[in-house]
Amino acid sequence: MSEVGLALRAAATRLAAVSETPRLDAELLMAHALGVERAALLLDPSRYAVPEAFATLVERRLAHEPVAYIVGYRDFWTIRLAVGPGALIPRPDSETLIEAALDHFGARSPHHILDLGTGPGTLLLAALAEWPAATGLGIDASEAVLTLARANAEALGLAARAAFRVGDWMAGMAGSFDLILCNPPYIADGEALMPDVVRYEPASALFAGVDGLDDYRRIIPMLPDYLAPGGAAVLEIGSTQHMLVAELAEAAGFAVRYRRDLGGRDRALLLTRVG
Structure with missing residues (x-):
């Protein structure tokens, strides 16, 4: 086995204590340290x-720092x-919202898209990459996070x-949208989370x-004022x-x-006007 292969095996063994995907984590960290895909x-x-930086990256992961923060990116949908x-890390489960929107519109394209709580632009940019004729608006409470989204x-x-x-x-917005996407906060205050999430x-x-x-109680009653005829909120x-x-809807x-995610869990609700 190569030097890199041995290092990956050793790192994955250690990372098994903090990660459900230790081998993948090790590979992503090694690739990042090497500057390759x-x-x-x-x-x-x-x-x-094996680059010297690899050991430091593994130690950061062992302290529960998310891989996405360590390497500085996360792949989502096609982007x-x-x-x-400060920015919520995109999850594969959230791709379910894009799938639901694609099913709803079929061969059509939404013209104007709204992403509520856009974070680093996750859902909006994935949707715009899918529909080249569409334009969109991303809303977030954090200007710092929106700097990432613009970049x-x-x-x-x-x-x-x-x-x-x-x-x-x-609040205070004007206009209507063919597609409204939203991944709001939805975890109960007392719910226990993995250290990777709650610490970082x-x-x-x-x-x-x-x-x-x-947040559903705030968002859902506002949706009828902003959803265009024939549109959908996901x-x-x-x-x-x-x-x-x-x-509530x-x-x-x-x-x-x-719509369920790839794990078979309920993950997205698609809302359309009645009648």
Whole structure:
């Protein structure tokens, strides 16, 4: 086995104490230390020597720092997003919202997209990459996070079609949107989380009151004023929140469909106008 292969094996053994994906973490950290893509590393690990920086990166991961913060990016849908402390790390489960939107629109394209709580631009930029004729607006409460979102839009060649604004959900906004995407905080205040999350990711993007529904109660009643005819709002939900959030949506006059993620968990609700 090559020097790099041995180092990866040893690192993965150690990282198993803090990660559910220790081998993947080790590979991503090694590729980052080498300044190459993971695919290039796996194709021929024997061509590389173990860089000195690798040990430091492994120690950071052993302290529960998320890999995305260490390497500075996370791949999501078809795009790569720069991320950093203060920005919620994009999760594969959130790709369920893009899948639901694609199913809803079919061969059509939404013209104007709104992403509430956009973070580093996650859902908005993924949607704009999917629909080249669309434009969009990302709202977030943090100007620092929106700096990341604007940089991501620029790096992806989407800056001309993506605007970002500080805001408190839809408060004080004007206009209507064919597609509204939202991954709000939905974790109950007392819920236990993995150290990677609770120590490093922003609490404001995670927790939403004693039952995790506070932000849904604010967002859903506002949606009818901003959703264009024939459009859809797609909300991410916790795996046990389907019925509770659906009741809020139905009370606001929406028809509700749900979609499960790749793990078979309820993950997104798609809301459309009744009639």
